Amino acid sequence: MFTTFRGGQSGGWQVTSITRVKGETLPKVAALSIVASDAIALPLLPAQTSWRLAGVASHLRYTEKEEREKLAAVQAGLGRSEATHAALIPIRKSAAWWELTQEERRKIFEDKSHHIAGTLKYLPAIARQLFHARDLGMPFDFLTWFEFAPEHASLFDELVAMLRATEEWSFVEREVDIRVEREV
Numbered sequence: 001m002f003t004t005f006r007g008g009q010s011g012g013w014q015v016t017s018i019t020r021v022k023g024e025t026l027p028k029v030a031a032l033s034i035v036a037s038d039a040i041a042l043p044l045l046p047a048q049t050s051w052r053l054a055g056v057a058s059h060l061r062y063t064e065k066e067e068r069e070k071l072a073a074v075q076a077g078l079g080r081s082e083a084t085h086a087a088l089i090p091i092r093k094s095a096a097w098w099e100l101t102q103e104e105r106r107k108i109f110e111d112k113s114h115h116i117a118g119t120l121k122y123l124p125a126i127a128r129q130l131f132h133a134r135d136l137g138m139p140f141d142f143l144t145w146f147e148f149a150p151e152h153a154s155l156f157d158e159l160v161a162m163l164r165a166t167e168e169w170s171f172v173e174r175e176v177d178i179r180v181e182r183e184v
Contacts, residue, residue, distance in 0.1 A: 002056050003131055004035045005088055005143060009048035013086060013180035021164070023092070023174030026051050032088065032180050053090055055131025055143040067116045076124035081184070083127060083147035087156065088178040090133075090140035097171035113166035122159045125152045140174065 007015070007026065011033030018028050027050045063071070076083075097105065109115050126148045134141040148156050160177070163169060 002037055002039060002054055003143075004037070004052060004054040005145075006033045006035065006049050007031075007051045007178075008033070013182050015178060015180050017177075017179045019177040019179075021089075021175035021177050022172055026090075026176050026178070032178065053088075053133065053138055053140060053143055054136055055133035055138065056136070057129055058132045063116060067110075070120060071116065071123070074120065074123040076127040078127050078129055078145070078147050080127065080147065080149075082149040084182050084184055085150050085153055085156075086145065086147045086180050086182075087160075088180065089144045089146070089160070090174075090176055090178075091142045091144065091172055092140045092174040093142075093171045094173045108168050108171075113163075113168035115163070115166070115168060118162060118166075119159060122155060125149070126156055126159060 007029035009030050011031035013032040013034070015029055015032055018026055029050045100108070110117065126146055128144065128146045131143040131145065132141070133143055146156060
């Protein structure tokens with residue numbers, strides 16, 4: 001299942017900010033729409049679309065069985081009625097990251113950066129989904145989507161600050177932080 005995020009003048013999520021974290025940003029837009037389909041929704045964009053990012057939810061690549069079980073026990077699903085705030089954070093990692101072996105990336109991801117262990121405490125308040133985009137010819141490798149209730153906004157800020165301070169994030173060469181809200 002492919003998911004396409006379209007930034008434009010209309011959509012189910014109102015954009016509250018687009019912040020350049022590292023590298024080139026994306027054009028400012030008023031709204032974000034999300035379309036899930038069996039194929040990447042590339043042709044015939046609405047006239048008021050400024051940018052489009054697509055990815056696919058895939059199997060977990062750096063997660064071991066025990067970690068997967070811990071995540072499954074505490075993570076919340078997307079689309080909860082109270083989760084009216086969200087963030088789309090597209091990320092592109094450097095060539096140096098991709099030149100590492102899978103085993104070397106796993107060591108940085110979890111053994112050194114504690115990506116999974118360090119983020120467990122933020123679940124289930126923050127729901128998340130990772131979309132892979134690297135092999136689809138997109139300008140980012142990953143599209144990270146997070147949903148949370150308004151009262152968990154500071155918790156989300158704490159989560160992303162923690163992740164950005166890890167060794168893993170030293171391999172990020174482009175990152176944009178797009179914050180959105182939807183009406184109840």
